[in-house]
Amino acid sequence: MDGSQKLKKQVRDEFMAYLTLHKHRKTPERFAILDHIYTTKGHFDMDTLYKSMIDVNFRVSRATLYNTIELLLDCGLVVKHQFGGNVSKYERAYGNENHDHLICTTCGQVWETKNSDLLTQAQLKKIKKFTVNYYSMYIYGTCSKCSHAKKMELRRLARNNSEKTDNKQVKYES
Amino acid sequence: MDGSQKLKKQVRDEFMAYLTLHKHRKTPERFAILDHIYTTKGHFDMDTLYKSMIDVNFRVSRATLYNTIELLLDCGLVVKHQFGGNVSKYERAYGNENHDHLICTTCGQVWETKNSDLLTQAQLKKIKKFTVNYYSMYIYGTCSKCSHAKKMELRRLARNNSEKTDNKQVKYES
């Protein structure tokens, strides 16, 4: 099994665990979409994803794509970007090096640069063939309030899951 | 004249120069919008801007707002963000300290942090009350192709402008 297949298995397992924990169903569509996303590196938008799945003869509706991408974002397997156009761009979260984005505000094209965590403003100005107007670090995560809410939710889920297990055990015992 | 008024004059002058160079008309709406944007710090969206201008009894249409913001973006007086919701956020470009954005992917709220140019991944993890999932540096600017096109365009404009001056002089001479 090559690196790509290994990664696919990894993320499939992670998605599986996520679905189980949240009591979401494990439909073929969901796994097919995840798999398909992890066959290509780089950015994609919903329309591209839709068409490329049709191309490999996997019929999905756009509604399902949007529904599934929501789950994938929530469990952190996919990352969402909005560079300035009207369409959102997505990208798989694992198997891509850390990279920053150079966005041309005139033509909208996006280039990627290698991890530049430590770039200073002075260094940025030196990026070849690109005139930097401004830049912004977008740090995505969970605020304390939502963090707390999520924790409570997970606790509730865990409790329900174990209760269900208990019930089953009771059944078997009786 | 306080600092705020001084800044407003500065950006008004810059906008004026931009409009002159590009042969765009100097309408009251355009200057009112720029002025209004520079009365508040922080992010705003189009709807908020629209309503707040109505509030101060300045009637503008949404179409004009979108048209004008385009110009302001082009001349770099306003900066555009898309944090992940459905609406674009804007921000004046001058008079704000350099800052990064903390975006809660659950509730969508956005906080600002002081300039963290040199934040390392390790440091990011330590941001209090915020669990960092991932971050991305968005570097906006102009690519070499567009840069060249813009330069040509400016040259053309400059030529036309001077030709026009020449014509006038000829007229006066004749």
Added chain:
DNA sequence: GTTACTGCAAACGATTTGCAAGTGG
């Protein structure tokens, strides 16, 4: 006077939603 700009309303397009039919657990 020309012609770009404004305001209005209609159009657009990415995303979302409601609902009937399908299917995982």
Added chain:
DNA sequence: CCACTTGCAAATCGTTTGCAGTAAC
């Protein structure tokens, strides 16, 4: 079998566009 998911089509909503009237130059 129950109710979550899917697929379809219609609805939504921020943004763009066409057009007639207005005003900058």
